[in-house]
Amino acid sequence: MTYESMLAETVAFRGHRGDIGEAYYARPLGAPLPGVVLIHHMPGWDEWIKEATRKLAHHGFATIAPHLYFREGPGSPDDVGARVRAAGGVADEQVLGDVAGAMEFLGAQPYANGKVGVIGFCSGGRHTYLAACSLDGIDAAVDCWGGNVIVDDPKQLNAKRPVAPIDLTAKLRCPLLGLFGNDDENPNRDQVNRTEAVLKKLGKTYEFYRYDGAGHAFFNAARPAYRPEQALDGWNKVFSFFHKHLAAAAAARAA
Amino acid sequence: MCSYIVEKAKLLGSAKGPNGWMRIDTANVYYDHPFHAPLDHALGIDFICEADGGRDRVAVELSAASARELVAKILAALASGEVEHGKAHHAAPAAAE
Numbered sequence: 001m002t003y004e005s006m007l008a009e010t011v012a013f014r015g016h017r018g019d020i021g022e023a024y025y026a027r028p029l030g031a032p033l034p035g036v037v038l039i040h041h042m043p044g045w046d047e048w049i050k051e052a053t054r055k056l057a058h059h060g061f062a063t064i065a066p067h068l069y070f071r072e073g074p075g076s077p078d079d080v081g082a083r084v085r086a087a088g089g090v091a092d093e094q095v096l097g098d099v100a101g102a103m104e105f106l107g108a109q110p111y112a113n114g115k116v117g118v119i120g121f122c123s124g125g126r127h128t129y130l131a132a133c134s135l136d137g138i139d140a141a142v143d144c145w146g147g148n149v150i151v152d153d154p155k156q157l158n159a160k161r162p163v164a165p166i167d168l169t170a171k172l173r174c175p176l177l178g179l180f181g182n183d184d185e186n187p188n189r190d191q192v193n194r195t196e197a198v199l200k201k202l203g204k205t206y207e208f209y210r211y212d213g214a215g216h217a218f219f220n221a222a223r224p225a226y227r228p229e230q231a232l233d234g235w236n237k238v239f240s241f242f243h244k245h246l247a248a249a250a251a252a253r254a255a
Numbered sequence: 256m257c258s259y260i261v262e263k264a265k266l267l268g269s270a271k272g273p274n275g276w277m278r279i280d281t282a283n284v285y286y287d288h289p290f291h292a293p294l295d296h297a298l299g300i301d302f303i304c305e306a307d308g309g310r311d312r313v314a315v316e317l318s319a320a321s322a323r324e325l326v327a328k329i330l331a332a333l334a335s336g337e338v339e340h341g342k343a344h345h346a347a348p349a350a351a352e
Contacts (some may be wrong), residue, residue, distance in 0.1 A: 035288055043290045075310070078290040082301045086283045089259040122288070186258075216295070217288070225295045 003028030006057045008050075013066060013105045016097025020242035023102060024050050026057035032113035034246035035106030037099055038065040039120030039127045041217070042089075044081030045069065048222050051122070059239045059246065061117070062109060068095055068100045068158030089123075091160040092130055099131045103138070115139045115246040120146060122217060126165055132176055133168035140245035141239055142177045145216055147186035149195055169198050175205040177241040179234045181227075186241065209237055261285045270302040279313070281305045289316040291337040298322035 008026035015021045024045070027033060036056050040049040045067040050142050056063040067073075068090055072083040084090055117140040120128035125146020132141035143149070151157060151164035176199065180192045187195070192210065199206045211218065211230040218227040219234060264282040271277075279302045289297035297316040303309045315327065 041288070043288050046290060078314070079310075082283070082299075082314065083292065083310065085259065085285065086261055086301070086303075086309065088261075156282070157273075223288075223295050223310060224293065 005029040015101040023066040027062035031111035035231040039124030041122030183215035292316035
């Protein structure tokens with residue numbers, strides 16, 4: 001089921017340590033609604049991220065995309081992103097606080113069905129994996145080609161990113177969907193296979209899909225990496241997964 | 256790629272952006288996903304002035320081939336210019352701020 005009508009706007013949300021930030025928020029005009037937190041990719045809070053937010057709303061999810069770089073504003077998302085890059089990125093702890101705040105925003109809406117998913121792209125895929133292993137209240141998580149879930153070079157760990165997400169897998173507390181391009185270099189095939197092996201060994205609920213002829217960011221229609229056939233299938237995997245674990249669960253609870 | 260790798264070049268010069276000319280003292284150089292260029296990866300250069308807070312920038316996003324072409328042409332222009340004008344006249348002044 002899709003929704004032709006939606007409301008999309010910029011909203012304020014309370015993030016890590018109570019900081020007030022901005023988020024893009026799109027919801028279909030219906031109720032009750034499951035919620036989704038969309039974690040943007042490293043380039044920032046750009047047009048494609050907002051398109052993806054509206055796409056999820058079109059498919060029935062009240063979706064909030066917090067601007068993870070808002071503290072470096074004001075400024076255009078690209079300039080703010082450049083400042084964050086120069087500073088070495090955002091700290092994992094801060095991102096988790098912002099995601100938790102975005103989840104609270106969703107839960108406070110009168111039409112919320114009480115279920116929340118998280119999806120992230122690129123560095124946001126890694127953040128999604130972290131959140132699914134660290135935060136309570138996530139009912140389903142989707143990691144889209146998150147790099148550095150496995151950290152092969154310990155030098156990549158630092159004060160902002162102190163832990164390799166893979167090392168937290170035992171704490172994963174919700175079903176996980178992973179989408180990957182077989183031509184991607186980060187994560188590469190071997191890293192995806194090793195991630196899956198850890199999930200399998202620990203008995204976690206997960207679904208991994210690997211796409212031939214696709215690399216990193218193959219959903220992104222603004223880039224040459226876009227692969228329409230693989231992206232169409234991947235988006236359908238996302239919608240099915242979220243409907244199964246968010247909307248369906250809510251229906252079962254109401255029954 | 257989603258890396259956080261940034262090479263920093265210390266500079267002496269100026270750049271012109273939306274608000275006119277500004278002094279610059281740093282170029283942040285990286286090869287990663289661009290924000291605007293229709294490329295999967297681009298060589299990005301942000302010209303900023305850290306001494307002034309580093310918040311304003313003049314930015315470019317170039318294909319890898321374009322970036323290498325630019326490097327070659329910068330070196331070529333410097334070489335021919337120095338032959339024409341003489342190195343002595345174009346040595347960077349001491350950082351007299």
